Amino acid sequence: SNPQTAANGPSGAPILPDAAREPHEPAIIRRKDYEPFAWRVPEIRLDFDLGLETTRVEATLKVTPNPDAEAAPEIRLDGDGLVLESVAVDGEQRTDWRREGEALIVPLSPGEHVLNVATRIAPSANTQLMGLYASNGMLCTQCEAEGFRRITFFPDRPDVLSVYTVRMEADAGAFPVLLSNGNPVEQGTLEDGRHFAEWHDPWPKPSYLFALVAGDLVARTDRFTTCGGREVELGVWVRSEDLPRTSHAMESLKRSMKWDEETFGREYDLDRFNIVAVGDFNMGAMENKGLNIFNTKYVLADEETATDDDFDAVEGVIGHEYFHNWSGNRVTCRDWFQLSLKEGFTVLRDQLFSQDLHGAAIKRIGDVRVLRAVQFPEDSGPFAHPIRPDSYKEISNFYTATVYNKGAEVIRMMRELAGEAAFRKASDLYFERHDGEAATCEDFVRSMEDGAGLDLAQFRRWYEQAGTPKVTVEQAYAGDAITLTLRQSVPATPGQPDKQPVPIPLKVALFDRESGAHSGETLIVLDKAEQSFTFDGHTSAPILSINRGFTAPVVIEREISRDDLVFLAGNDDDSFARHEAMQELLLAYLLGDENEDAREAIGTAAEAILADDALDHEMRAELLSLPPFAYLAERSEVYDPGAMVVRREGLKTWLGERFADRFASLHDTLEAPAREAGPVGKQARRMRSLALGYVAAADPAKGAPRALAQYREAQGMTERQGALAVLAGLDGPEREEALADFYTRFADNALVIDKWFTLQATALREDVLGEIEQLAQHPSFTMSNPNRVRALYAVMAGNPLAFHDASGAGYRMIADLILELNLKNPQLAARFVPSLGRYRRVEPGRAALMRAELERIAEAGELSRDVSEQVSASLG
Ligand code: PHE
Numbered sequence: 001s002n003p004q005t006a007a008n009g010p011s012g013a014p015i016l017p018d019a020a021r022e023p024h025e026p027a028i029i030r031r032k033d034y035e036p037f038a039w040r041v042p043e044i045r046l047d048f049d050l051g052l053e054t055t056r057v058e059a060t061l062k063v064t065p066n067p068d069a070e071a072a073p074e075i076r077l078d079g080d081g082l083v084l085e086s087v088a089v090d091g092e093q094r095t096d097w098r099r100e101g102e103a104l105i106v107p108l109s110p111g112e113h114v115l116n117v118a119t120r121i122a123p124s125a126n127t128q129l130m131g132l133y134a135s136n137g138m139l140c141t142q143c144e145a146e147g148f149r150r151i152t153f154f155p156d157r158p159d160v161l162s163v164y165t166v167r168m169e170a171d172a173g174a175f176p177v178l179l180s181n182g183n184p185v186e187q188g189t190l191e192d193g194r195h196f197a198e199w200h201d202p203w204p205k206p207s208y209l210f211a212l213v214a215g216d217l218v219a220r221t222d223r224f225t226t227c228g229g230r231e232v233e234l235g236v237w238v239r240s241e242d243l244p245r246t247s248h249a250m251e252s253l254k255r256s257m258k259w260d261e262e263t264f265g266r267e268y269d270l271d272r273f274n275i276v277a278v279g280d281f282n283m284g285a286m287e288n289k290g291l292n293i294f295n296t297k298y299v300l301a302d303e304e305t306a307t308d309d310d311f312d313a314v315e316g317v318i319g320h321e322y323f324h325n326w327s328g329n330r331v332t333c334r335d336w337f338q339l340s341l342k343e344g345f346t347v348l349r350d351q352l353f354s355q356d357l358h359g360a361a362i363k364r365i366g367d368v369r370v371l372r373a374v375q376f377p378e379d380s381g382p383f384a385h386p387i388r389p390d391s392y393k394e395i396s397n398f399y400t401a402t403v404y405n406k407g408a409e410v411i412r413m414m415r416e417l418a419g420e421a422a423f424r425k426a427s428d429l430y431f432e433r434h435d436g437e438a439a440t441c442e443d444f445v446r447s448m449e450d451g452a453g454l455d456l457a458q459f460r461r462w463y464e465q466a467g468t469p470k471v472t473v474e475q476a477y478a479g480d481a482i483t484l485t486l487r488q489s490v491p492a493t494p495g496q497p498d499k500q501p502v503p504i505p506l507k508v509a510l511f512d513r514e515s516g517a518h519s520g521e522t523l524i525v526l527d528k529a530e531q532s533f534t535f536d537g538h539t540s541a542p543i544l545s546i547n548r549g550f551t552a553p554v555v556i557e558r559e560i561s562r563d564d565l566v567f568l569a570g571n572d573d574d575s576f577a578r579h580e581a582m583q584e585l586l587l588a589y590l591l592g593d594e595n596e597d598a599r600e601a602i603g604t605a606a607e608a609i610l611a612d613d614a615l616d617h618e619m620r621a622e623l624l625s626l627p628p629f630a631y632l633a634e635r636s637e638v639y640d641p642g643a644m645v646v647r648r649e650g651l652k653t654w655l656g657e658r659f660a661d662r663f664a665s666l667h668d669t670l671e672a673p674a675r676e677a678g679p680v681g682k683q684a685r686r687m688r689s690l691a692l693g694y695v696a697a698a699d700p701a702k703g704a705p706r707a708l709a710q711y712r713e714a715q716g717m718t719e720r721q722g723a724l725a726v727l728a729g730l731d732g733p734e735r736e737e738a739l740a741d742f743y744t745r746f747a748d749n750a751l752v753i754d755k756w757f758t759l760q761a762t763a764l765r766e767d768v769l770g771e772i773e774q775l776a777q778h779p780s781f782t783m784s785n786p787n788r789v790r791a792l793y794a795v796m797a798g799n800p801l802a803f804h805d806a807s808g809a810g811y812r813m814i815a816d817l818i819l820e821l822n823l824k825n826p827q828l829a830a831r832f833v834p835s836l837g838r839y840r841r842v843e844p845g846r847a848a849l850m851r852a853e854l855e856r857i858a859e860a861g862e863l864s865r866d867v868s869e870q871v872s873a874s875l876g
């Protein structure tokens with residue numbers, strides 16, 4: 001319950017605590033019930049008197065009837081946890097307002113009005129990290145999706161767009177920097193050591209894009225001149241000790257701005273672009289107009305403290321948030337069911353950005369790996385939903401891999417169908433048609449049709465249906481022709497028992513057995529339940545390479561001989577397909593019956609990959625990496641986690657033994673290249689640490705000293721973490737020395753201490769669960785910082801030996817965590833539910849224990865909407 005609300009109610013009626021006010025079963029919001037809001041709010045002015053304990057907010061709203069909606073005799077303003085001080089309309093204090101739950105309803109006559117609402121909030125007490133909250137002594141906001149209502153009463157929905165003017169007043173010592181959206185207008189000093197700043201954002205925006213930051217921050221600054229000649233001042237704001245780690249973020253920002261001009265024709269539209277790094281943040285980052293707020297994890301990077309992957313993640317997220325300026329801010333969402341309109345498109349844009357900068361092959365393999373390890377399980381589990389959901393109880397639960405990553409795949413398919421040039425024309429049309437609007441996924445699809453000349457009538461099913469389509473492939477060779485018979489099925493998902501076929505674009509190539517080459521790629525589109533495609537001119541049965549580049553987010557099941565897979569794993573000229581062939585060999589062994597021949601085929605393919613001088617070391621390492629545990633689990637009907645770990649680790653040992661000399665010599669010879677700058681160094685580091693892992697898997701006594709040497713001589717975090725990841729899984733003095741050194745060396749760097757927790761929680765050690773229990777008691781562990789919680793527990797939930805400990809203690813640990821965070825930080829709490837929710841796929845003994853923990857949560861009483869929705873979906 002929230003004591004702040006007790007002050008409310010002009011009639012003196014007591015306000016019930018949250019638990020009583022919130023109906024036990026949260027209400028279901030449905031997409032089909034969308035109605036435009038009765039009023040427009042063309043302008044809003046916000047006056048903040050900022051303080052950590054108490055902040056006072058005066059909001060001045062200009063409101064006019066919405067001509068596109070039915071007229072209403074009152075205006076309904078959302079609120080959440082606000083202390084209401086006063087309401088005035090057109091300069092007159094009013095007492096005829098009423099509260100409905102947390103909402104404030106004010107009677108209004110037709111016509112234009114000025115509404116004044118004064119409220120108080122308590123940032124320090126805000127543990128949900130939604131609305132205005134305190135982090136390391138600074139104040140910052142997070143408003144997406146429904147956080148603005150925790151700052152002031154407002155129609156907190158994305159289809160109400162306003163021009164914002166924001167004035168902030170605060171103690172100048174504690175909060176020397178005052179930032180908000182748009183351009184700075186005025187600043188000055190006040191009495192009693194206070195000061196103020198005023199900002200104005202000329203672009204109308206929904207409330208979820210509002211932001212302010214107040215704190216003791218310093219900036220790395222730079223400039224960017226846009227293609228249209230606008231001079232933009234750029235700032236990356238951090239605490240002073242972090243300033244040396246901001247250059248990569250700044251360079252990434254400039255690259256993003258340039259790339260969006262060149263690739264999508266999108267120019268920046270304000271005089272300022274600021275990024276602020278915040279240590280306590282529920283997500284990765286937020287695209288607030290002109291004032292992006294970031295998790296420190298996606299801003300700070302230098303070679304000493306960040307790995308190559310961290311550098312790439314910073315660049316990718318900076319790009320993502322910057323690209324939202326057009327795909328999200330200039331064109332926003334009509335309602336939250338349209339979330340994939342901005343997120344799917346923006347993920348695709350950030351993926352293409354990274355592909356262009358660093359090469360498409362590795363990026364595509366990595367993106368597909370994430371899709372399969374995270375989104376596929378979501379799509380086959382109890383929380384499966386279409387990329388455009390039909391209903392929700394708590395929208396925060398829908399910031400999912402489905403909306404983001406599958407959403408990106410769906411738009412990528414349209415791009416594949418259209419071709420690059422036509423896709424660009426269509427995206428230009430979309431931006432032109434909907435600039436300044438709150439749009440829908442349907443608007444996007446129509447722009448794709450009109451701009452690219454596509455007919456997407458059937459394609460719209462990708463927006464409607466949940467579940468990962470499965471495609472089976474049969475081949476028949478006769479005369480000189482090969483016929484592919486493809487069948488698709490979209491599995492039933494909760495609430496969607498019957499599915500219709502979707503158009504599935506598949507890039508294929510047919511390799512000639514004699515020459516080892518193919519005569520070009522073809523894009524075929526499977527849009528029926530069953531369809532045959534014939535290719536002639538083949539004097540012998542060719543080898544099929546299908547879904548090249550992963551043109552469609554589907555599961556392919558094909559009959560193909562082991563020899564043909566070995567051929568493709570060694571020779572396919574499409575890097576993704578080559579990698580895929582290797583993965584198919586690995587899956588066949590890891591998920592099939594224990595089979596010498598299957599394992600031997602893996603050895604033959606690995607031999608060719610190790611010997612292929614045309615490969616760079618990063619691709620070589622990709623090809624030699626085992627599929628993630630989560631994907632193995634996903635591809636099994638029902639699995640035994642313990643047995644699966646044994647099988648996977650066993651294969652690693654076998655490969656390590658078989659190529660012991662090769663891996664040891666790679667580890668030796670790549671030492672110098674690993675210290676080189678640029679891509680060569682990155683590629684070498686990747687292969688070198690993988691080789692180290694294989695050496696250790698085959699012979700821990702050889703691996704440990706090698707790893708310790710790599711650790712000690714490491715010239716940056718990539719080498720250091722690579723060594724420590726191997727050591728963390730071993731026993732002995734080398735492990736203890738390196739872990740202790742790592743902790744003391746980086747004790748004052750929160751992001752690196754996160755790594756220290758993660759490395760230990762990832763280890764596949766017998767008593768890893770007990771070790772994680774100990775880590776939770778470590779003085780550096782805290783439940784108040786989401787990064788720290790994830791560094792230990794999200795990682796633990798993905799460690800099969802810890803989470804799936806046969807005793808059920810791992811499940812209990814996660815359930816306890818969910819209950820502890822339930823009200824403190826509901827968004828973070830809810831993220832842990834799906835790991836328990838996958839019980840149907842686990843062997844029956846463990847499944848019963850997992851379900852029992854979900855039931856324990858369900859019966860625990862006052863559940864947040866976030867946790868409640870996830871738990872009831874999981875229990876089905
Ligand atoms: N819109 C943010 C992004 O993807 C994600 C986010 C959602 C951040 C909700 C905070 C809260 O880019």
Ligand code: ZN
Pocket residue numbers: 320324342343346
């Ligand atoms: Zn986004």
